[in-house]
Amino acid sequence: xxxxxxxxxxxxxxGYGDVAAAGAATLLEALRDAGIDGGLVVELGAGSGVAxxxxxxxxxxxxxxxxxxxxxxLARERAPSARFVQGSLWDxxxxxxxxxxxxxxxxxxxxxxRAGRAGLARLFERARAxxxxxxxxxxxxxxxxxxxxxxWREGPGWIVCFAATEDTExxxxxxxxxxxxxxxxxxxxxDEVHRVVLYEPEEVGADLTxxxxxxxRLDGYGPGLPFRAGVAGFLARKAA
Numbered sequence: 425x426x427x428x429x430x431x432x433x434x435x436x437x438x439g440y441g442d443v444a445a446a447g448a449a450t451l452l453e454a455l456r457d458a459g460i461d462g463g464l465v466v467e468l469g470a471g472s473g474v475a476x477x478x479x480x481x482x483x484x485x486x487x488x489x490x491x492x493x494x495x496x497x498l499a500r501e502r503a504p505s506a507r508f509v510q511g512s513l514w515d516x517x518x519x520x521x522x523x524x525x526x527x528x529x530x531x532x533x534x535x536x537x538r539a540g541r542a543g544l545a546r547l548f549e550r551a552r553a554x555x556x557x558x559x560x561x562x563x564x565x566x567x568x569x570x571x572x573x574x575x576w577r578e579g580p581g582w583i584v585c586f587a588a589t590e591d592t593e594x595x596x597x598x599x600x601x602x603x604x605x606x607x608x609x610x611x612x613x614x615d616e617v618h619r620v621v622l623y624e625p626e627e628v629g630a631d632l633t634x635x636x637x638x639x640x641r642l643d644g645y646g647p648g649l650p651f652r653a654g655v656a657g658f659l660a661r662k663a664a
Contacts, residue, residue: 427535428492431582431603431614437472437498439579440528444471446645447527448478451562453646454659455523458558463522466554468513468563469530473499476506489516491535514538514547518554526563527645529655534596534619541627548635552662561637561660565623568592569654573599581606595622625656632660 428436455461465479470488472495479486486506490496496510509516514536518524531544544565551561573588588599597620604611625641632639642657644650651657 425535426614426616427533427618428495429614429616430494431605431612432584432601432616433472433492433494433498434605435579435582435584435603436495437474438582439577439584441472441474442649443645444474444527445478446649447525447562447564448475450642450645450659451475451523451525451560452478452482454560454562458560458661460522460558460560463556464519465523465525466518466521468516468524468526469528469533470499470508471495471528473502473506473508475525475527476508477503480505484522487519487521489513512536512538514543518550520556521554521559522556523560523562524551524555525561529564529566529620531563532566532620532623534621539621541621541623541631544623544628545631545635548632548637548660552636555662557662557664559662561632561662562642562658564642564651564655564657565628566597566620567625567654567656568595568622583611590622595624596620597622622654623656628656628658632658636663637661638663 464485467488470490476486476488480503488508496508499508576585583604585602590597599618601616603614629639637660640659
């Protein structure tokens, strides 16, 4: 199964980097408020390196974990001082760090069968073990909303069409994506299907608390990017 192949990775990099940029700004502000001005930031689902570059420019070391080979190639170009590992975030090694971040609903993707509430709770435990005292965990996930999302978007040399169908009983969502990207005298078409786990925000908060975090729900990343319906964000601090 293709997951963010070269065309969709290009589209996401070109037209959808605002979430990672705003998320990085939110985490950097929270780190400053916590008196943390250096150390390692681990980003799970690093995408094309938008957030990684922001962390590096702010003086942090960066380790990005990303499943898509095409995303990793883009990220290494954008943030050459960061280190990127291609692989699943569900079993990635988490070294001692100041923060763990995941932007753009990466923890909801079901490309790995370990995705789901039990896997997420184990990830919280791993993150807490890796974080320094007072370290931060920031992320967003998709939640049940009962919505069917259909639309399209265009940019220079590309058009992306998408349709998402939610299964409320199974708490899953299937998103079908078609990309048309300019190639030679015409457009090349690529198709991807992404399956997503939907999490109840109250359960996520409870699992964070059980793992030893002080939890705060976020309305969005910064004042300029509120979460859309069906997305919940969290900023958690490793409790003493």
